[in-house]
Amino acid sequence: MPDVIELGKANVFSAGRSSTKYFKDGYFDYNFSKFLGLATYSGAEIAECFETAARIRDGDTESWIEAWLSTARRVEAYAENAIKGGHKVSAKEAWLRATTYYQAALFFTLDTDPRKDEIYQKHTGCFQSAGKLFEPPLEVLSIPYEGKSLFGYFLRVDDKPRPTVLIQMGADGSSEQIYFSGGGAAALRRGYNALIFEGPGQTGTFMRDRSVTYRSDWEVPVRAVVDFALTKKEIDPEKIALIAYSLGGYFGPRAVAFEKRIAACICSGLVPDAAQLAGSRTIALQKMKETGNTDYNHSQKYVLFEHMPKYGFNNGIEDFDEFVAFWQKLNLYGLEDKITCPLLVVQAAAEGEHQTKLAKDFFDKLPNPQNKFRLTTEDDAAEMHCQKGNAMLLHAIEFDWLDDILGLTHGATNGVA
Template sequence: MKQLLFPNNTQFWYETLRSMSHIAYGGADFGEVVSTSERIVEGDYDSWHKEWLATADRVSAEAQKALDAGHTVSARDGFLRASNYYRSAEFFLHGNPCDPRHDHAYDRSVACFRSAAALYTPAIEPVEIPYEDTTLPGYLYRADTSGEPRPTLIMHNGFDGTAEEMHFFGALAGVERGYTVLVFDGPGQPGPRHHQGLVFRPDWENVITPVIDFAETLPEVDDSRIALLGSSMGGVLAPRAAAFEHRLAALIAVDGVYDLGQVSVRNIPGDREAAERLLRADSAPELDAAMERIMATDATARWAINHGMYVMGVDTPRAFNASYLDYTLADGIAEKIQCPTLVCDAAEDEFFKGQPEQLFDHLTCPKTLMVFTAEEGAGAHCHPGAMRLSQARIYDWLDDTLADAGA
């Protein structure tokens, strides 16, 4: 898709398109996104934060005014948009973990979302899911108040998205179709990273198993029809979990990822084994210098590495790239997945192009590859700008798959 805004900065454009995408389920208005973007200095993280924060503050104040006056639908809609705008405001700030601005914007995003959640019927319920010696934050969506068990979708985001954002990336779409939906943030994702210091872990089955344990305690969950969806980096995390957690009736990877290590080594000369040794070495000054040069010239790499150090809990760009080597479905892991699996693929994916096909080829379970194209407006990573289209196709597949599971 042509960059309509920020023509010289792919990362700024992608994040703007991401906010536009959330219009489909109430997370933005086109004019608010465009007017905010027009005030932003291209490539300037501080300007990005300032302008998105200003928009979020304005929209949330108007939502609060509506709530105080008893206009609950207007308040709900405003809080939803403000939540998304606060999320966007803090997006590029993680290069400095001590910067108080990103904690403030994140907390405001959650607070606005929870204000909106309380105004739905049935209300979207914040939950705390037991996990090791703490809890993981999440939300329970009910299709109605009957308490009847329904097919259930557990959803989580990826490298940089929030549980709240999953409202626009499929949770509300599931409720519209009669599903119980359980959304959560795992280690490394925003809630646990901001407030508990939990960083990502590759053995995601040890995250999903307690989430399924929790889901099975809920009367609205049909234990025989629980599916799992992972978005973005969740496209490697969720399949990793499904390889070892066999209570799942279906798996969806949006979009599929086979091996994050391929991203780490692709610019390092030599074969994979030599590149891995260099990434894990005690000292590699030439590689360190090369990564610094890449960060200086490539806006997407600069953001990804800064954010990656934050969510992986490491101190150097090389250590971040080394951490990616552990996030893989190679060595027979993908082949362990037993449940029917949908692998989504974006034809113009700028982050993991080719990896959905790799994952699909290694699966031995019942499997479907679903390709989204630029002609459909859906060719970018995770299909921003085509939410109604992508959610329709994904849920139609899930409807049919879980119907077969319950037959």
Template sequence: MKQLLFPNNIQFWYETLRSMSHIAYGGADFGEVVSTGERIVEGDYASWYTEWLATADRVSGEAEKALAAGHRVSARDGFLRASNYYRSAEFFLHGHPCDPRHDHAYDRSVACFRAAAALFTPIIEPVEIPYEDTTLPGYLYRVDDSGTPRPTLIMHNGFDGTAEELHFFGAMAGVERGYTVLVFDGPGMPGPRHHEGLVFRPDWENVITPVVDFAETLPDVDDTRIALLGISMGGILAPRAAAFEHRLAALIAVDGLYDLGETSVRNIPGTREETERLLRADSAPELDASLEQIMAKDPIARWAINHGMYVMGVDTPRAFNASYLDYTLAGGIAERIQCPTLVCDAEEDMFFKGQPEQLFDHLTCPKTLMVFTAEEGSGAHCHPGAMRLTQARIYDWLDDTFATPAA
């Protein structure tokens, strides 16, 4: 898709398109996104924060006035958009973890989303899911208040998305189709990372099993029809969990990933074994310098490494790249998945090209590969800009999968 804004910074454009994408389920208005983007200095993280924050503050202020005047629908809609705009505001700030701006914007995003959630019928219920010695934040979406067990989708985001953003990435689409939906933030994701310092872990089954335990306590959940969907980096986390958590009746990877280590080694000369040894070494000054140069030249790498150090809990670009080596489905892990699996692929993915096909080829369970194209407007990573199309195809697959009796 042509870059309508930020012609020289694909990362800024992608994040703008991401906000535009949420128009489909009430998370943005086109004019608000474009007017904000036009005020931003291309490539300037501070400018990005300032302008998105200004838009979010204005929209949330109008929502608060609407609520005070008894205009509940207008208030709900405004709070939803403000939540998304606050999320966008803090997006590029994680290279400085002590920066109070990103905590402020994140907390405002959550507050606005919860204000909107209380105005839905039925309400979108904030939940705390027991996990080790703490809890994971999430939301329960019900079709109605009857307590009827329904097919259920558990959803989580990936490297940088929030549980609140999943409202626009498929939660409401599920409710429209008669699903109970449970969304949550796991370790490394915004809620646990901001407030408890929890970082990502590769053994994601130890995250998903407590979530499935929690889901099975809910009257709205049909225990025999629980699916798991992971977005972006969730496209490797969710399959990893499904390899070991066999209560899941279906798995969806949007988009599928097989080995994050491939992204760590692809620009470093030498064999995979040599490169891994170098990444994990106590000292590698030449590689450290090379990674700094890559960050200076490549806006995608600059953001990904800065954010990656934050969510992995490491202090250097090399340590972040080394951490990715542990996130893999090689060694027979993908082959352990038993439930029907949908692997989504984006024709123009700028982050993980080719990985969905790798995952698909290693699966031995019932499997489907679903390719989204640029011609459809859905060819970017995780398909921003074509949410209605994307959700239709994913849920149609899930409808058909759950309609087929298990073997």
């Protein structure tokens, strides 16, 4: 197996004072905090989340799935009854919450589970039902890409050419989640359009075509997205920025190293070496492979049976060495002088000192004087991975910086979110 450094205390699922501490299982608690945090932009309701959590057995993934499905179905039914009665605002709000609750169930539903596709369709269906009631309505995208397509959404302020953020997630999540947590709703409030997309291997694209798997040369799918964006009359071609999350901290900087039509890039956080980021989990799985131990915990099952197929590996532990070798290709070293557009890095302290140092050391080698590195900590109530639980602060940091970079002075809202 290729050498992967043990991360020690560095763990993207670790959390400090801002986490809920509701579940003893750290993976459960992080994800509970993540979905609870979508309440900021109407993607959840606090009491509904805690009521659901009270029905979950700590660490039991089936219990997690069934509890969230129950809540999702109830809230979706409310939306459907509301729209039949002509109550559009109530229907939109309920569909948005149901979107999140179906995704919470989806997260621990493995790729081999026959319920997977149905839950995903419910997740996207609720969001698209809500999106029809946005003003203006959202547009569901099929972005041309090498004879196939990438999935996404376009949310616009109005019919005028506007600055636009292209937003993508990392190794999991969905476009629908990114609307809440990744800046889709936040962009609209600030007068930006948002084009949310899922590249090869990412959830929405992969669920529609399992042959479209992850690739290391991420500038290729981003080039397709920019080509598509430039066909939209509502997008100012001189003011296109890219925002990327989690593993997007590799994908975003990699893309702008080659795609020069992007005016600025933001990532939370910076991932110069993906193999370093995943080190502790890959070491544990390799040891289990060597001993023949198949007693996987839910985090390890997620890597083997949910995550690996998106990278083109379908045989679990048998393909594991090839999977790790692919991850080693996901590094930015050698591209420092090519990442020339302004770059904002919002790094979360709970990812650990080791990962923060890797990110900062790489960042310090980049040439643009407008670059900014912002470490969010417990004192910010934003120490968790991708600043989960404090979306307001994250988006303020991102868009205030972007306003300055693009020379914008606006504060208008359009009432979408």
